[in-house]
Amino acid sequence: MKGQAGDFLILDKATGTYRESPEQLVRDDVEKHYWLHVGRTILKDWRLYVMLVPTILVFLFWRYLPMYELLGSFKVSDQVKSVADQYFAGFSYFKRLLVGGDTLSTEFWRAMRNTFLLSFYGLLFGFPMPILLALFFNEIRSNIARSVYQVLTYLPKFMSTVVMTSLVTMLVKQASATMGTQPGIVSQALASLGLISQDAARAGLLNNPNFFRAIYQISGIWETAGYDSIVFFAAIIAISPTSYEAAQIDGANKMAQMRYVVLPSILSTVVIMLITRIGSMLSIGYEKVLLLYNPNTYVTADVVSTFAQRYGLAGSQKGIASAAEMMNNIIGMLLVIGANTIARKASNVSLY
Amino acid sequence: MKRKLEISELIFKIISYTLLTVFALCCLYPFLYAVSASMSGRHAVEYGEIILFPKAVQFDAFSRMFNDNTFWNAYSNTLFLTVYGTIWALGVAILGGYALSKKRLLFRKAFNFYLVFTMWFSAGIVPQYLNYLATKDVFNSVGITDDKWLVVIAMGMAAMNIILLRNAFEGVPSEIEEAAIVDGASEFQVLSKVFIPMSKSTIATVALFFAISRWNGYFWARQMISNQNEHPLQVFIRLRLEEFTDPEFTAGWNFPYATDSVIYALVVCSIVPILIIYPFIQKYFAKGTNAGGVKE
Numbered sequence: 001m002k003g004q005a006g007d008f009l010i011l012d013k014a015t016g017t018y019r020e021s022p023e024q025l026v027r028d029d030v031e032k033h034y035w036l037h038v039g040r041t042i043l044k045d046w047r048l049y050v051m052l053v054p055t056i057l058v059f060l061f062w063r064y065l066p067m068y069e070l071l072g073s074f075k076v077s078d079q080v081k082s083v084a085d086q087y088f089a090g091f092s093y094f095k096r097l098l099v100g101g102d103t104l105s106t107e108f109w110r111a112m113r114n115t116f117l118l119s120f121y122g123l124l125f126g127f128p129m130p131i132l133l134a135l136f137f138n139e140i141r142s143n144i145a146r147s148v149y150q151v152l153t154y155l156p157k158f159m160s161t162v163v164m165t166s167l168v169t170m171l172v173k174q175a176s177a178t179m180g181t182q183p184g185i186v187s188q189a190l191a192s193l194g195l196i197s198q199d200a201a202r203a204g205l206l207n208n209p210n211f212f213r214a215i216y217q218i219s220g221i222w223e224t225a226g227y228d229s230i231v232f233f234a235a236i237i238a239i240s241p242t243s244y245e246a247a248q249i250d251g252a253n254k255m256a257q258m259r260y261v262v263l264p265s266i267l268s269t270v271v272i273m274l275i276t277r278i279g280s281m282l283s284i285g286y287e288k289v290l291l292l293y294n295p296n297t298y299v300t301a302d303v304v305s306t307f308a309q310r311y312g313l314a315g316s317q318k319g320i321a322s323a324a325e326m327m328n329n330i331i332g333m334l335l336v337i338g339a340n341t342i343a344r345k346a347s348n349v350s351l352y
Numbered sequence: 353m354k355r356k357l358e359i360s361e362l363i364f365k366i367i368s369y370t371l372l373t374v375f376a377l378c379c380l381y382p383f384l385y386a387v388s389a390s391m392s393g394r395h396a397v398e399y400g401e402i403i404l405f406p407k408a409v410q411f412d413a414f415s416r417m418f419n420d421n422t423f424w425n426a427y428s429n430t431l432f433l434t435v436y437g438t439i440w441a442l443g444v445a446i447l448g449g450y451a452l453s454k455k456r457l458l459f460r461k462a463f464n465f466y467l468v469f470t471m472w473f474s475a476g477i478v479p480q481y482l483n484y485l486a487t488k489d490v491f492n493s494v495g496i497t498d499d500k501w502l503v504v505i506a507m508g509m510a511a512m513n514i515i516l517l518r519n520a521f522e523g524v525p526s527e528i529e530e531a532a533i534v535d536g537a538s539e540f541q542v543l544s545k546v547f548i549p550m551s552k553s554t555i556a557t558v559a560l561f562f563a564i565s566r567w568n569g570y571f572w573a574r575q576m577i578s579n580q581n582e583h584p585l586q587v588f589i590r591l592r593l594e595e596f597t598d599p600e601f602t603a604g605w606n607f608p609y610a611t612d613s614v615i616y617a618l619v620v621c622s623i624v625p626i627l628i629i630y631p632f633i634q635k636y637f638a639k640g641t642n643a644g645g646v647k648e
Binding site: 038041042048049051052061062063064065066067068069072132133135136137139149152153156158159161162163166167169171173176178179180181182183185188225226253254255283286287290305308309312318325326329330332337 | 358360361363364365367368369371372373375376378379380382383385386398399400402403443444445447448450451452454456457458463466467470471472473474475476477478479480481482483484487506507509511514538539540543567568570571575586587589590593597599602603612615616618619622623626627630
């Protein structure tokens with residue numbers, strides 16, 4: 001709305017002239033002395049701002065200062081000089097990674113592809129599992145039986161990534177020809193079921209690039225499906241029993257009840273969780289990959305963060321490594337913001 | 353009146369029970385196997401003779417670990433990191449969340465964005481590593497040579513947890529706050545006597561989140577803690593795994609129990625304490641997933 005003269009000025013009827021309204025004088029004053037006003041407000045309420053200081057500093061030192069180090073991806077790596085004093089290299093690292101044509105560039109694209117595929121398969125197979133589990137939990141009428149099932153499925157969530165990957169490593173470990181030992185128990189079981197060949201089992205599943213994605217996804221489902229089902233189960237038990245009864249009286253069978261009663265009730269939860277998942281797609285946990293992969297499986301296992309770890313921390317090409325991760329993280333950020341915008345538009349639910 | 357189950361409902365029930373049972377057993381089996389394998393004799397473990405129950409029971413693998421000082425040292429380091437890390441992070445987060453929950457805070461939106469941006473974009477491993485190295489130098493120069501303090505202070509803060517606390521504090525009715533102010537409470541008293549008691553369950557949940565991430569922390573602890581005696585349990589387990597699955601090491605192994613048994617025993621020992629305290633924290637564990645930062 002446009003301002004009108006009457007908002008700022010008052011007509012003095014007696015003299016026929018305009019003068020400024022007192023409110024406008026105050027507004028002018030505040031505008032003129034804005035920072036003074038800010039200073040006074042802060043001083044009056046200083047305790048509140050002191051409370052904010054630790055948070056600001058922690059994030060400044062250990063979240064924002066690293067971003068300053070990203071300058072290194074535009075500069076010539078130098079072990080001695082600080083990042084501010086290094087010479088500019090422009091976009092040469094980015095160019096080398098994207099269109100370099102050498103092994104480094106091939107490895108980078110492989111890592112990008114693996115990052116995308118691991119999260120995409122995670123979405124495809126990992127996302128529906130907790131919803132299915134929640135639907136199944138809902139079928140169990142006895143509270144005790146259900147609690148037992150739930151606690152059993154939460155069990156793997158109690159492990160840290162290190163313990164989980166150690167257990168996985170042991171369960172699918174290779175057989176030793178010299179010692180005559182047998183492969184891990186899960187490999188044995190899969191081989192005797194005919195799902196994998198004896199040779200593959202003996203060579204160790206984690207040494208075979210063809211199995212890495214499957215191991216990653218299955219261990220992911222094993223670890224999180226039970227725990228992730230909590231939120232969907234909460235949405236399902238919130239459905240009033242009268243809804244089912246009404247549907248039954250109308251002659252709905254189980255499928256129809258699922259379609260017309262359960263699905264609409266949990267849809268908003270599903271959408272929110274799905275958007276969160278899509279938003280965090282490219283930020284897959286590098287710890288788990290790092291702990292499970294080895295040079296034999298780089299073809300399918302190497303993701304951008306592990307690529308950066310290998311070249312930047314284990315190797316010394318810090319510029320290349322941070323350039324690679326920066327590209328990955330920018331795409332990830334765009335995904336988060338995009339997903340959040342869509343969520344807000346579609347359902348008035350904003351995640352942050 | 354009890355309605356008879358329709359045929360479609362019956363089928364779905366049967367499917368549910370079957371698949372749930374299969375999945376639950378899949379979840380449970382690796383743990384049972386780990387327990388059995390850690391207690392079985394060398395031959396049984398190495399030749400895959402254990403299916404479910406231990407064979408040729410021995411407890412040497414466990415006693416080897418219990419007599420290992422480095423194991424207990426790692427455990428106490430993890431406790432140190434978990435306790436101090438949680439206290440530090442929770443303290444910072446409560447103060448920050450409280451300030452951000454106040455509508456009268458100037459530049460509130462900007463401060464919020466300052467936090468949320470770190471959830472969208474992270475600098476990545478290499479810049480963080482350089483940053484932690486620089487921090488380590490600063491800490492050393494002021495006389496803090498124990499790298500555990502670096503892990504406690506510099507790592508593990510999460511914007512999401514501050515936002516959870518902020519949302520909880522926003523939910524406290526302003527009338528109660530005003531009543532406290534009328535009674536002469538200072539800002540810190542309002543926080544400690546009104547807001548913290550009224551948001552206990554969220555604070556417990558957030559504390560649990562911090563504690564879990566500290567307990568599980570591996571990568572940065574391994575990168576930044578140079579002294580082996582300061583390593584937490586996760587790093588200890590990983591180093592043992594790398595050592596004990598090395599063919600050269602296993603070839604020279606001449607104990608009556610397998611190298612695998614030692615690893616399994618470690619796995620068991622790291623899970624058991626969590627299983628013991630789980631019933632007490634279950635409430636907050638389950639609450640966590642629902643407490644996401646959804647706002648209007």
